[in-house]
Structures are given as C-alpha cells and as structure tokens.
Amino acid sequence: MAEFFHMGGYAFFVWSSYAIVFIAFVYAFVSPLLHHQRVLTELRKSTQTERKTKVVATQSPAATPD
Amino acid sequence: MNHPSHSESSDRSASRGSKWRWLHRFGSPAWMYGFSGRWAPRFAVVSAILFVIGLYQGLVIAPPDYQMGDSYRIIFIHVPSAWLSMFSYFVMAVAAAVGLVWRMKVADITARSIAPLGAIFTFCALVTGSLWGKPTWGTYWVWDARLTSELILLFLFIGYIALHDSFEDRRTGARASAVLAIVGVINLPIIHFSVEWWNTLHQGSTVTRLDGPTMDTSMLIPLLVMFVAFNFYFASVVLNRLRSRLLEHERKTNWVREVVHG
Numbered sequence: 187m188a189e190f191f192h193m194g195g196y197a198f199f200v201w202s203s204y205a206i207v208f209i210a211f212v213y214a215f216v217s218p219l220l221h222h223q224r225v226l227t228e229l230r231k232s233t234q235t236e237r238k239t240k241v242v243a244t245q246s247p248a249a250t251p252d
Numbered sequence: 253m254n255h256p257s258h259s260e261s262s263d264r265s266a267s268r269g270s271k272w273r274w275l276h277r278f279g280s281p282a283w284m285y286g287f288s289g290r291w292a293p294r295f296a297v298v299s300a301i302l303f304v305i306g307l308y309q310g311l312v313i314a315p316p317d318y319q320m321g322d323s324y325r326i327i328f329i330h331v332p333s334a335w336l337s338m339f340s341y342f343v344m345a346v347a348a349a350v351g352l353v354w355r356m357k358v359a360d361i362t363a364r365s366i367a368p369l370g371a372i373f374t375f376c377a378l379v380t381g382s383l384w385g386k387p388t389w390g391t392y393w394v395w396d397a398r399l400t401s402e403l404i405l406l407f408l409f410i411g412y413i414a415l416h417d418s419f420e421d422r423r424t425g426a427r428a429s430a431v432l433a434i435v436g437v438i439n440l441p442i443i444h445f446s447v448e449w450w451n452t453l454h455q456g457s458t459v460t461r462l463d464g465p466t467m468d469t470s471m472l473i474p475l476l477v478m479f480v481a482f483n484f485y486f487a488s489v490v491l492n493r494l495r496s497r498l499l500e501h502e503r504k505t506n507w508v509r510e511v512v513h514g
Contacts, residue, residue, distance in 0.1 A: 190312070194322035199387050203326045203380040207333065214372045214489055215296070218365075222496035229503060229512045 279356050282507035285498045288491035295488035302481035310474035317471075326384040328474055331459070332482040334377035337405060338440050340370030340486065344412070345437045348430035358494075360426040361501060363433065364416055365493035369486065371409035378402060389453050397446035398454040401439055408436040422501070 193200045277283045310328035317324040344366040351360035381399070382392045393399065412429050419425035447456045459465045465472055502508045 193325070194316055196321060196323035196325075196387055199323055199383045200325050203329060203383045206379050207329045207376045210372050210376055211485065214369055215485075215492075218489065218492040218496050222492070222499065225496055225499045225503075226512065229499070229508065233509070233512060 279358050281358055281361075281498045281502050281505075284358050285495055285502075285507070285511070288495040288498075292488045292491035292495065295484045295491070299481045299484035299488060302477055302484065306474050306477035306481050309477060310471075314470050314474055320388055323384060323387045324471075326380050327471075328478045330377060330380040330384055331475060332479045333373050333380060334402065335479060336482045336486055337370060337373035337377050337402070338443060339483075340366050340373055341405060341408065341433075342437070342440060344370055344409075345433040348412075348426075348433040351426055352430040352434075355423075357501070358498070360422075360430070361497050362490070362494055363430070364413075364426075365490050365497055367409050367413045367416070369489050369493070371406060371413070373482075373486075374402065374406040374409060378406065385453070391453075394453055396452040396454065397450040398443065398452050401443040401446050404439055405436075405443065408432070408439060412436075 191197060191201075277287075306328065311325060314325070316322050344363045347359045347363035347366065350356055351363060378399075381402075385394075386392050412433050415432055416425045416429035419428065446452065447454050458467050459472070459475070467475070499508060499511070
C-alpha cells in the first residue's frame, strides 16, 4: 500500500494531477445541479409573491398595500 | 438499384422526411428539459462505474512504464482531458453554428452549456501535462506548438463565454460568439497535427496512428475505459447544465410554470 502511494518516487506529480482533476470534475458536476436548484427556488418564490398580491387585490380591495 | 422508378425515389424521400422528424424535438425547450432530466443521471451512473474500473486498472493493475516509471500514469487523465477538450470545442462550434443558421435557441443554449466544461477539460489537460512534463522533460512549460495551441483553446473557450454574456440581448451575444466559435475551429487541426508539423518536446500520437496504437494493451485498455468514462461524464454534465439554463431562459413560459408548480 505504501508502495502504491509512493508511485515509484513520482507521488507528487501523479497525485497532484489526480487531485486537481478530481476537484475540477466534482465542481463541474455539482455547479449545474446547484444552479438548477437555485433557479427553481427563485421561480417558486417569485410566483408565490405574484399569487399573494393577486389574492390580496381580489379579496380585500380596501387592504392597504404593504 | 439498376432502374430506380419514380415511385421508389419519392418513397425514399418521404421516409427520409419522417426519419429526420424526431430531430425537431431537440429544438423544443420543454422536451429537451425532460429529456436531459431523464438521461443526465443515467449517464452519470455509467461514467462513475467506468471511472472506478478505469482508475483501478490504470493505477493498480497496469505495470510501470520502462522509461517513465510510474509518472506515465498521468496519461489516464491527461490524454482523455485533451481529447475531450477538442471534442467539446467541436460540438460547441457545431451547436453554435446551428443556432446561428437556424436561429435555434436550444442549440445556442447547448453551445453555451458546453463552454465551461470544455474550459475545464482544457485546464485539466494543461495542468496534468505540466505535472507530467516536469519529471519527463525537466520543465513545467515550454512555448512549443502543442502546448501553445492548447493554451489558445483555453482562451477560445473563455473568450466565447465572455463574448456570449457581454450583451444585454441574448440573441446578439449568441450570434457574435457563434462567429468566434466557428472561426476558432481552425485551432483544432493545429493542435492535432502540431506534433507532426513542428519540432516539439511533446511526444507524437501513440493511439490514433494509421498503423495502430504503439501502446501495450495493459495500458491501452485503461486509457480507453477512461476515455469512454470521460465521454459519459461530458454528456451528463452538459445535459444538467442545459437543463438549468433552459429553466432560467424560459422562465416566462407555461411549461416552466408547470415544472415549478406541478
């Protein structure tokens, strides 16, 4: 096992290559998923407020706008 | 074949019409949103399995190289990164061209979705190449044709993104950046043939040769497994990116409202 991590003396070059690619790939994979979630919650929020203002407008015309 | 009648040829053109009709679905944002949602996770699973197999074969099973020792193991991520960087650029340019010619929104959003991943592949190819160059050539960087043209590829991806996003109107940005993407295709054959056209520290091709690969099977198989894994990874990430961008761009449409509340 120690020999495996030693990589015949090239441990620094081999493992830093793999580490950088790993981090870059995880980032590239996760960022669109997070973006999707962010857009969804944003759209839910904006349509909710849209509906609320509609309800306020139709149900109680005398209500003061906040 | 000898005497094609008129009815035969008209049949053929009719069938060709219906054969290509399915392609039109790819132009529909709502359909593409559903399609990418179904296929991106499946591609991700396939790529994860292939990554595990390829890494195990490449890092554990494959023997050390007789000249480079264990440092050559960088090849299993370096070469697929470099191939995918060029493949990404090509697909991006084709999608951008389709968007430019047929004014297809989905094609433009696809091209824009590929660009950041292409930049990441290019970055990985450059960094791993540099980390492989130090123990092999004695230097992290030289300004030779292969390395310089790959660096230009990185700038093309970044330039495409910057130009695409620098206009208020999405369509103007799409058109301007599509022209850049198409012109930049000229860089691809330069990258590929640079090791033949110019003297360079970079080694020549060992896999894509006319007389067959000059690599031992024990090293070639993990490399090809990694290459396929990279392709599935590419498909999964691009579909996910496309999905989130479609949702964002189509926010005012009915199908997005259905997605958000349904």
